[in-house]
Amino acid sequence: MATSLRNHVKGKVKEIVPGPAVCEVEIETSAGTLSSVITARSLQELGLKVGDEVRAVVKSTEVGIEKP
Amino acid sequence: MATSLRNHVKGKVKEIVPGPAVCEVEIETSAGTLSSVITARSLQELGLKVGDEVRAVVKSTEVGIEKP
Amino acid sequence: MATSLRNHVKGKVKEIVPGPAVCEVEIETSAGTLSSVITARSLQELGLKVGDEVRAVVKSTEVGIEKP
Amino acid sequence: MATSLRNHVKGKVKEIVPGPAVCEVEIETSAGTLSSVITARSLQELGLKVGDEVRAVVKSTEVGIEKP
Amino acid sequence: MATSLRNHVKGKVKEIVPGPAVCEVEIETSAGTLSSVITARSLQELGLKVGDEVRAVVKSTEVGIEKP
Amino acid sequence: MATSLRNHVKGKVKEIVPGPAVCEVEIETSAGTLSSVITARSLQELGLKVGDEVRAVVKSTEVGIEKP
Numbered sequence: 001m002a003t004s005l006r007n008h009v010k011g012k013v014k015e016i017v018p019g020p021a022v023c024e025v026e027i028e029t030s031a032g033t034l035s036s037v038i039t040a041r042s043l044q045e046l047g048l049k050v051g052d053e054v055r056a057v058v059k060s061t062e063v064g065i066e067k068p
Numbered sequence: 069m070a071t072s073l074r075n076h077v078k079g080k081v082k083e084i085v086p087g088p089a090v091c092e093v094e095i096e097t098s099a100g101t102l103s104s105v106i107t108a109r110s111l112q113e114l115g116l117k118v119g120d121e122v123r124a125v126v127k128s129t130e131v132g133i134e135k136p
Numbered sequence: 137m138a139t140s141l142r143n144h145v146k147g148k149v150k151e152i153v154p155g156p157a158v159c160e161v162e163i164e165t166s167a168g169t170l171s172s173v174i175t176a177r178s179l180q181e182l183g184l185k186v187g188d189e190v191r192a193v194v195k196s197t198e199v200g201i202e203k204p
Numbered sequence: 205m206a207t208s209l210r211n212h213v214k215g216k217v218k219e220i221v222p223g224p225a226v227c228e229v230e231i232e233t234s235a236g237t238l239s240s241v242i243t244a245r246s247l248q249e250l251g252l253k254v255g256d257e258v259r260a261v262v263k264s265t266e267v268g269i270e271k272p
Numbered sequence: 273m274a275t276s277l278r279n280h281v282k283g284k285v286k287e288i289v290p291g292p293a294v295c296e297v298e299i300e301t302s303a304g305t306l307s308s309v310i311t312a313r314s315l316q317e318l319g320l321k322v323g324d325e326v327r328a329v330v331k332s333t334e335v336g337i338e339k340p
Numbered sequence: 341m342a343t344s345l346r347n348h349v350k351g352k353v354k355e356i357v358p359g360p361a362v363c364e365v366e367i368e369t370s371a372g373t374l375s376s377v378i379t380a381r382s383l384q385e386l387g388l389k390v391g392d393e394v395r396a397v398v399k400s401t402e403v404g405i406e407k408p
Binding site for chain 1: 341342343344345359360361362379380381399401
Binding site for chain 3: 001002003004005006022036037038039041042043045046055057059060061
């Protein structure tokens with residue numbers, strides 16, 4: 001399934017902060033730690049656990065830019 | 069200014085696709101190319117050009133997860 | 137590739153409003169017309185054209201609720 | 205009140221996953237089940253319960269596209 | 273129509289940066305200028321023009337926090 | 341650090357609805373109360389508490405427009 005979402009960053013699940021409706025998942029990537037908030041159901045359905053190989057996915061419109 | 073936005077990825081502006089209201093900016097990072105859509109005004113005010121050192125910034129709620 | 141994104145709605149490309157950096161794509165679904173804004177590059181790379189079978193994809197955090 | 209948000213999908217509340225700050229609400233629509241994450245306060249103020257007629261609302265910029 | 277979107281800020285259209293698919297609309301509010309990106313179609317359908325009384329609307333999940 | 345994010349609204353933390361993974365923070369601004377959902381970790385790292393001077397920050401693409 002090809003997708004219009006342009007940002008896919010490989011990494012490993014580093015830590016999971018659980019919650020009843022949503023949870024935070026930290027992903028260790030070659031560009032540092034990324035933080036994702038997904039539903040608790042998706043966490044369960046994906047069977048995510050620390051050490052899993054995953055990809056962080058982000059739509060381009062959600063990415064801002066900072067300049068020193 | 070400390071921020072609640074948890075994702076900041078360092079990189080270099082690789083390419084800019086201009087547009088009258090918004091533009092796409094590609095950023096080369098150690099985790100691959102990231103794509104950002106920002107307003108044309110921000111592009112101008114930041115004076116962004118290819119080669120600039122920047123950071124891609126994303127709110128955690130906007131980051132999904134894919135698992136092979 | 138399993139994903140945490142929970143909303144996938146099948147439909148057909150109904151209309152494309154082109155733009156240099158981003159474009160709007162209207163998708164006819166069984167729940168009515170959905171509108172998506174994606175980058176012009178994604179439009180090109182996906183080779184999208186009117187009549188194509190596609191799926192609209194949305195992260196749960198981006199969906200609000202209205203009640204009459 | 206006219207709105208720029210272009211996606212409004214009718215449906216019925218199917219299930220609610222409660223949480224202290226945010227909750228997930230599943231909505232049964234003619235295009236399948238949609239998942240929304242809203243604040244617990246909005247859930248309370250809207251008085252949402254299973255079976256309620258509602259509309260899922262999404263801004264076009266938040267909708268991506270997948271193509272088989 | 274009651275909504276789960278919790279942020280509605282009154283203001284006046286200050287400036288419109290047109291574009292073929294999306295446009296930027298600046299809104300003068302009592303808390304300063306707010307910037308919105310909406311589809312060109314929504315701009316047209318709402319018949320927005322400088323001076324119009326409007327409300328900026330934002331979902332809570334899209335609002336970050338900065339602290340000096 | 342200059343940013344492409346164009347919306348920064350000054351205010352004071354009015355109330356915090358805690359949660360294990362994310363929390364809601366209400367901010368009193370000159371344009372009324374704004375609601376933000378951030379991760380519990382960011383709440384902790386920013387050391388946010390009621391009465392703190394903060395800024396709500398929103399990307400332009402996340403701002404819609406309503407017209408009476």
